[in-house]
Amino acid sequence: MPSDIIPLRESQLSIEDGVALFTHQRPAARNALSMELRADYRDMLTHVENDRSVRALVLTGSGGSFCAGGDLKAVKERQAGNDPEQRSADAMRRRLQSLHAWVERLRSLEVPVIAAVDGPAVGAGFSIALAADFILASTRAVFCMSFAKIGLIPDLGAFHFLPRAVGLPMAKELALTARRVGAAEGRQLGFVHALHEPETLLPEAMRFARRFIAGPREAMGLTKSLMNKSFETSYATLAELECNAQAVAADAPYHGAAVEAFLRGEPLAYDWDRTTG
Structure with a gap:
């Protein structure tokens, strides 16, 4: 239930x-x-x-x-x-x-x-x-x-x-x-x-x-936001937004944990090709 x-x-x-x-x-x-x-x-x-x-x-x-x-x-x-x-x-x-x-x-x-x-x-x-x-x-x-x-x-x-x-x-x-x-x-x-x-x-x-539950919430939210702006935003403006968003995503806990897991040779928490839901 x-x-x-x-x-x-x-x-x-x-x-x-x-x-x-x-x-x-x-x-x-x-x-x-x-x-x-x-x-x-x-x-x-x-x-x-x-x-x-x-x-x-x-x-x-x-x-x-x-x-x-x-x-x-x-x-x-x-x-x-x-x-x-x-x-x-x-x-x-x-x-x-x-x-x-x-x-x-x-x-x-x-x-x-x-x-x-x-x-x-x-x-x-x-x-x-x-x-x-x-x-x-x-x-x-x-x-x-x-x-x-x-x-x-x-x-x-x-x-x-x-x-x-x-x-x-x-x-x-x-x-x-x-x-x-x-x-x-x-x-x-x-x-x-x-x-x-x-x-x-x-x-x-x-x-x-x-299948999305294990994904990086911050990075996925930022990705959606930038994609939604892609058709009406100039390259220069979108690049600036990208830089700011990447800084936020890189500072989120998920990114650090994913890097550590990758370097240890462990499976990543979010892997669409590996998970089936």
């Missing part, structure tokens, strides 16, 4: 042996991104950021769906309401700004983030999956930038994530056609890291996450 279970509004966070598992729990709505689930993301990230024992985070859905995107039922109710302020363009802008506050935290989390996608990851659900460092998909997973179908533009960071994942021409195609992409094609395009059968997806994602 997980050592720590934190029930939230429409999701659950469990933490066991260094791996945090965040599960969307709105299966009847295909885990659409309700206001409550958005708040759950904020609370989950606060827990994970403040728990130094967490070395990897897995995101997943329940009931055969990852996330069906925005909650269109709630959108309809808001449009039909009597409050013109809630229907205004400025209210939409502020709602999206509040979403980006936690999407950026998810993207910048200083541990590996794995999205275990079973079933649909549609619209904002696709964006959330792309915010992870790795997408592991079941053979029945489906990805879709569905926004054009309802007359909207991609959101929740898709303009940042998608071109970096598949290249600009393909990103334009997926956004403008709003076509469905199966798991196998996602693997071919490069944004899906690995494919698994639906019944083995979550165990395999947890096994994958556990």
